[in-house]
Amino acid sequence: xxxxxxxxxxxxxxxxxxxxxxxxxxxxxxxxxxxxxxxxxxxxxxxxxxxxxxxxxxxxxxxxxxxxxxxxxxxxxxxxxxxxxxxxxxxxxxxxxxxxxxxxxxxxxxxxxxxxxxxxxxxxxxxxxxxxxxxxxxxxxxxxxxxxxxxxxxxxxxxxxxxxxxxxxxxxxxxxxxxxxxxxxxxxxxxxxxxxxxxxxxxxxxxxxxxxxxxxxxxxxxxxxxxxxxxxxxxxxxxxxxxxxxxxxxxxx
Amino acid sequence: xxxxxxxxxxxxxxxxxxxxxxxxxxxxxxxxxxxxxxxxxxxxxxxxxxxxxxxxxxxxxxxxxxxxxxxxxxxxxxxxxxxxxxxxxxxxxxxxxxxxxxxxxxxxxxxxxxxxxxxxxxxxxxxxxxxxxxxxxxxxxxxxxxxxxxxxxxxxxxxxxxxxxxxxxxxxxxxxxxxxxxxxxxxxxxxxxxxxxxxxxxxxxxxxxxxxxxxxxxxxxxxxxxxxxxxxxxxxxxxxxxxxxxxxxxxxxxxxxxxxxxxxxxxxxxxxxxxxxxxxxxxxxxxxxxxxxxxxxxxxxxxxxxxxxxxxxxxxxxxxxxxxxxxxxxxxxxxxxxxxxxxxxxxxxxxxxxxxxxxxxxxxxxxxxxxxxxxxxxxxxxxxxxxxxxxxxxxxxxxxxxxxxxxxxxxxxxxxxxxxxxxxxxxxxxxxxxxxxxxxxxxxxxxxxxxxxx
Numbered sequence: 001x002x003x004x005x006x007x008x009x010x011x012x013x014x015x016x017x018x019x020x021x022x023x024x025x026x027x028x029x030x031x032x033x034x035x036x037x038x039x040x041x042x043x044x045x046x047x048x049x050x051x052x053x054x055x056x057x058x059x060x061x062x063x064x065x066x067x068x069x070x071x072x073x074x075x076x077x078x079x080x081x082x083x084x085x086x087x088x089x090x091x092x093x094x095x096x097x098x099x100x101x102x103x104x105x106x107x108x109x110x111x112x113x114x115x116x117x118x119x120x121x122x123x124x125x126x127x128x129x130x131x132x133x134x135x136x137x138x139x140x141x142x143x144x145x146x147x148x149x150x151x152x153x154x155x156x157x158x159x160x161x162x163x164x165x166x167x168x169x170x171x172x173x174x175x176x177x178x179x180x181x182x183x184x185x186x187x188x189x190x191x192x193x194x195x196x197x198x199x200x201x202x203x204x205x206x207x208x209x210x211x212x213x214x215x216x217x218x219x220x221x222x223x224x225x226x227x228x229x230x231x232x233x234x235x236x237x238x239x240x241x242x243x244x245x246x247x248x249x250x251x252x253x
Numbered sequence: 254x255x256x257x258x259x260x261x262x263x264x265x266x267x268x269x270x271x272x273x274x275x276x277x278x279x280x281x282x283x284x285x286x287x288x289x290x291x292x293x294x295x296x297x298x299x300x301x302x303x304x305x306x307x308x309x310x311x312x313x314x315x316x317x318x319x320x321x322x323x324x325x326x327x328x329x330x331x332x333x334x335x336x337x338x339x340x341x342x343x344x345x346x347x348x349x350x351x352x353x354x355x356x357x358x359x360x361x362x363x364x365x366x367x368x369x370x371x372x373x374x375x376x377x378x379x380x381x382x383x384x385x386x387x388x389x390x391x392x393x394x395x396x397x398x399x400x401x402x403x404x405x406x407x408x409x410x411x412x413x414x415x416x417x418x419x420x421x422x423x424x425x426x427x428x429x430x431x432x433x434x435x436x437x438x439x440x441x442x443x444x445x446x447x448x449x450x451x452x453x454x455x456x457x458x459x460x461x462x463x464x465x466x467x468x469x470x471x472x473x474x475x476x477x478x479x480x481x482x483x484x485x486x487x488x489x490x491x492x493x494x495x496x497x498x499x500x501x502x503x504x505x506x507x508x509x510x511x512x513x514x515x516x517x518x519x520x521x522x523x524x525x526x527x528x529x530x531x532x533x534x535x536x537x538x539x540x541x542x543x544x545x546x547x548x549x550x551x552x553x554x555x556x557x558x559x560x561x562x563x564x565x566x567x568x569x570x571x572x573x574x575x576x577x578x579x580x581x582x583x584x585x586x587x588x589x590x591x592x593x594x595x596x597x598x599x600x601x602x603x604x605x606x607x608x609x610x611x612x613x614x615x616x617x618x619x620x621x622x623x624x625x626x627x628x629x630x631x632x633x634x635x636x637x638x639x640x641x642x643x644x645x646x647x648x649x650x651x652x653x654x655x656x657x658x659x660x661x662x663x664x665x666x667x668x669x670x671x672x673x674x675x676x677x678x679x680x681x682x683x684x685x686x687x688x689x690x691x692x693x694x695x696x697x698x699x700x701x702x703x704x705x706x707x
Contacts, residue, residue, distance in 0.1 A: 110354045114347075181347045188343050194336075198346050209354055235310075250321045250348045251314050 025064035028085035029055050033070030034161035037186050037247045038091045053243045055089040061230035080217050093142050093210035103224045107211030109252045113143050114181040117199045125200030127151045136165040136174040143178040264500040283451050305433050312426035316419050323415035326371050330408040338375050345371045363418045370411035377404045469498040477509055484513045533608040536592035544607030551619050552669035555661055562661040563618040563626035566680040570653045570688040572612035587652055594636045623660040630656040630691040653689035
């Protein structure tokens, strides 16, 4: 009799345990898909890039099943707020406004912005020197905010994503672009961009130093807490470095 | 007891409360200490996790990045290919700028110098290439060698900077890591010591409590029990117990000591009373009751051993007239003198004398036959008649006594009272034979006393 009870109890516990594991986290992750090498769509339409690989590593660490969706940059915050997905892993840097609208993780990489242009035409990048020139930046980016504030006399052209801005530069429709320096590296290394280079001294302005964060909709701090733990774990177990080294010649953390 | 109320003494209840208080105090202190201590460890661990560890990791990361920067600079120096130089220089640019993200000005400045050096190398190389192809004049070997010299110098200075940076980076990380491990070690040692103390103290307290119980409760109780036993055995009167530490035990001790005193007093009183009950107050000879008891014992002994036993009944003659004539005081003196005579007889040979009643005395001689008994009786009669007793008016009183003798073997006696009765009859005979004479009944002589002439 006693044995029967014990066995039943054991089975019950096992069944409960199984139920608990079966009830694993299912997450929908959004990224832009137009920001190589961080996130982009490959020839067959799959999302690839540093952000995507980091997101996948985090999902594995959190024991979550994740599905990915590509969302245009302009819509990415609005649709998060409509609960269309749980997380945004899209090289998003923090601004005061974004911090108000979303929960955000610890930084998962750091970067800074830089101007890219024809080095023979531009050396000085002060607002005075760039007066009247056309500068492109992605819309709703920290770079566009920075330009609006600090380069009122330049003509600022906002593009829907970074590839569009880069195309404008190549086509000669803009004179400079202000973008993330790591993002620009991929662009500048392409053979088509050989006449362009980083211009100006390193930008030490705090505003243009930025860190990328994973975000979730306001109120979902629990999920962000899990993401932070997973982030620490992949940083310590080498997964992060492996992904980093696949995309960049040096650590971007 | 008041003389003993010296030195330290505490009540057991108070000691118990004190112990409980100490245990509670200790528990609170230990808990408080543990909480504070564990909090400190927790905050240390958090500090290590949040501050030191990231710092060590970032130093480590920067060291690797500096190495990477050095290898980029080396590649650029060796590349001598425009396209490759451009790729490497772009990487160098981003890498060098990434150092500005850390708050380390010295590092950032060093790295920027390397970046500038790399730019210079690229510029020199571009100059050489322009000389080679651009001008069409062909290279001037001297100028070219000079430019190469400049490129080499720039490269070497860049290498010196990166070496210095990575050196300081690695040693900084090592110092940090060493500090961290030192902190951990110190904390571990503190935990060790703290727990040894936390664990040893209760053990020491328990040992102390057991010692106190054994030394100050069990031992005193045992000595109290021994005291009670010695009182029961009527020994160690007026014993003193060592003063106990606990007041409750003192009370018990006082009770035991009082009991001991009362007990020994009773014992003494008892023996006095016993002596008094067996003694004649006036002559201090044995009284009739104790004489009869003694006689019974001697009779039984003689009957058992088959030895003889003699009884003398001594009666002072005309004692009433002495009393009447000289007063009771003198009568008492006569009785005392008689007692002295009998006592002196019993000092010479084994006999027991007693005042049988009034002016009548009795003496028992164990192992004495009739002949010897008559001789002793005669000796007593003579001694008494030779006594000269003076009154306070210098009158001389002379006394005489009649003695009746009976021996065990001179008749058939079943009990000591029969023997006594026989001696009494012999005394009666002596009285009727004119007094101041020793008489015994003949062996067949248990005749009717009435036939004896008065």
